Amino acid sequence: MTLIDGHGGDLALAALRSFGVAEMFTLSGGHVFPLYDAAKKAGVRIVDVRHEQSAVFAAEAVAKLQRRPGLAVLTAGPGVTNGVSGLTSAMFNGAPIVVLGGRAPQFRWGSGSLQEMDHLPIVRAVTKHAETIFSTDEVYARLQAAALTALTPHRGPVFVDLPLEVVFSTADGIDAADAPAVPSSEADPEEVQRAVSLLGAAERPVIIAGSDVWTGDATAALREAAEALRIPVFANGMGRGTLPPDHPLAFARARKAAFGGADVIAVIGTPLDFRLNFGDFGSAQVVHVTDAPSQKASHVSPAAAPAGDLRLILSAFASYSGLVADHEPWIATLRDAENLAKAKETAALEADADPIKPSRVYGELRKVLADDAVTIGDGGDFVSYAGKYLEPARPGTWLDPGPYGCLGTGMGYAMGARITYPSRQICVLMGDGAAGFSLMDVESLVRQDLPVVIVVGNNGIWGLEKHPMRNMYGYDVAADLQPGLRYDDVVKALGGAGETVEKPGDLAGALTRAFDAGVPYLVNVLTDPEDAYPRSSVLA
Structure with missing residues (x-):
């Protein structure tokens, strides 16, 4: 067991560093000085901005690109409220960010301290978890738990308030446990089998790969599944590039032909929202593959909806041993539509x-x-x-x-x-x-x-x-x-x-x-x- 001492800022940053956090995005504020002190001592890069929204957006970018927590530190009151749009963006995008907020001292609560306000009612609706830590002794363990919540599918932002006396006070002999492993959930095998059987038997199947394919580190598994089943792939969000543009199963321009002619469409790692006509693809059956049950669409009834670790689901697709229909005529049809659309674009470009x-x-x-x-x-x-x-x-x-x-x-x-x-x-x-x-x-x-x-x-x-x-x-x-x-x-x-x-x-x-x-x-x-x-x- 490793024991550590320090003020609340030291303990908070040590907990997040155990998850790989290596930088802090912030706009200077006195309520959070101990977090800066901790960063300086630990060699954690401090990147300061001119508006708190940029700090949270920067943390979101790190979280999405590196698939680990991004950290934003916001001072009390307007510092937190200025960051709410960034928190909301991270919530919609499934980005595992940790936002630490400064907070007026609890021992003087109600007396009118500078920027005294309860942030939690404001941020709860746009975070996976929001809490205030009232004891310095609890900072390390509870921030590790918060970071784990952010990383657990479906991923998203967490917010933790640190009152002035908590972040400035010291604690001794705190157990600095290693970061706990992110839990992996397996989808219902019957749902997985139903989904892949539909795709295999389809004459005109299509895959739409979304951001969670990247976030869930499932890009290689998706490629293997597409190649094994010979299914054309379209992408949105951070799913773009899952297959390189020159891959024979990668498509971008033939969406109208694909969505209008497909008999089964598998939407993987992205919601059935306005970008995808709310999951209404005419006569096509919809397979909706998500990384957590909470992401299953409630406004449609997919023919199959496996929810769990996307790598495991897609690996099961790739190893499917049932009969697969001949998809080559369908692929050729879409390739013709793709090439025609690209040819028409030349003049515009x-x-x-x-x-x-x-x-x-x-x-x-x-x-x-x-x-x-x-x-x-x-x-x-x-x-x-x-x-x-x-x-x-x-x-x-x-x-x-x-x-x-x-x-x-x-x-x-x-x-x-x-x-x-x-x-x-x-x-x-x-x-x-x-x-x-x-x-x-x-x-x-x-x-x-x-x-x-x-x-x-x-x-x-x-x-x-x-x-x-x-x-x-x-x-x-x-x-x-x-x-x-x-x-x-x-x-x-x-x-x-x-x-x-x-x-x-x-x-x-x-x-x-x-x-x-x-x-x-x-x-x-x-x-x-x-x-x-x-x-x-x-x-x-």
Whole structure:
């Protein structure tokens, strides 16, 4: 048994370090000074930001990319409430983050201490677990338990409050147990058998791989299952790149043909939400594979719904010994549709229009992004084009806000990605609307030597709202921004670099300079405000 001594900050950080936590994202506040002291003594990197939401988004990026807890430390009151959008994003995205909140002292509770408020009623609805620890002696064990809760499927954020006297006080002889193993749950074997039998017997099966395939470290198992059963694979979220784009079973452009013609669709590791028409695929039977029973859809009745460790479920799919129908004609049909769609895209990717079309931006980015680049989406219409035209070559290289759709994730995600991968390309794709939420945190990137490339699609409008509102009412309101703003000058003023691009022929050179710069560099692309993403999803 290892015994440790220290103040509440020492014990809290030691508990989280046992799970691999190696950095702390924060905005300075006196309520949490002992946590900074602990980090300094332990050599844990402190990354400080200009708005608490960026700290939580950075922790979320680390949690998703590294599949272990990300840590954000928020001071009391407004520090915590500023982080609520980040907590909610992590909840929707199944990201195992730990958020530590400072709290006014309990011994003076009710007297009006600075920023005295009970955070728990605010955060409970957007966390897996929220608690206040009232004894320094309990900090280590209870924070280990909280981190384990965050990591246990279905993963998600936890919040722990540390009152002032708890985090500043000391405790002696605390048992510093090793981090407990994350429990693994096995799905009902009958449900697994039913699911794989449906897929094997189907004439036109399809797999949709979602973020939990990556988070659950099941990418290799999914590939083995797809290859064994010969099933076409589409992906969303961090499932993108599960199969490389050149894999014969990887598809991205033929969704309409696939979802309209399939007889069995297996949705694996992602909810049956608005992105997937709420699980309504016409006459196709739906198999919904989730990492925990809590993720089973309640608004539909799938033909099979195994819930448990995705690696085990997919390994069982791969070792299926029953008869498998001939899927080759179906694969060939989808490949024809895929190739036809790609051929039609060529003109858009090379469009020489003035103003610049968003598609041309992605045509140029495809030429310069490395296979292991981490691409981050933070925006509406502009980032929708990224989802359409960029195909990650590897799993775990795509970050977007997910189904919660919260703008402002970009700079926080960029921090987490750069710290995770010091030498890779990190590229943030941002609408000009999204830039208003977090661009000030470029200063945090500059000050802490975290170079990234930021490409802003600057059309001077809220495109996701302006065009639909016009179609609905014949007019639009509250949907305009100042056209032609120099977001690159903002980045320069904050210590980075950048340039504005007005002509499509200038994109290639600007992107090359951006990736070679070694500092936060913003390429401000003036894009066509009349260009509207052809959206077809039903939001409600």
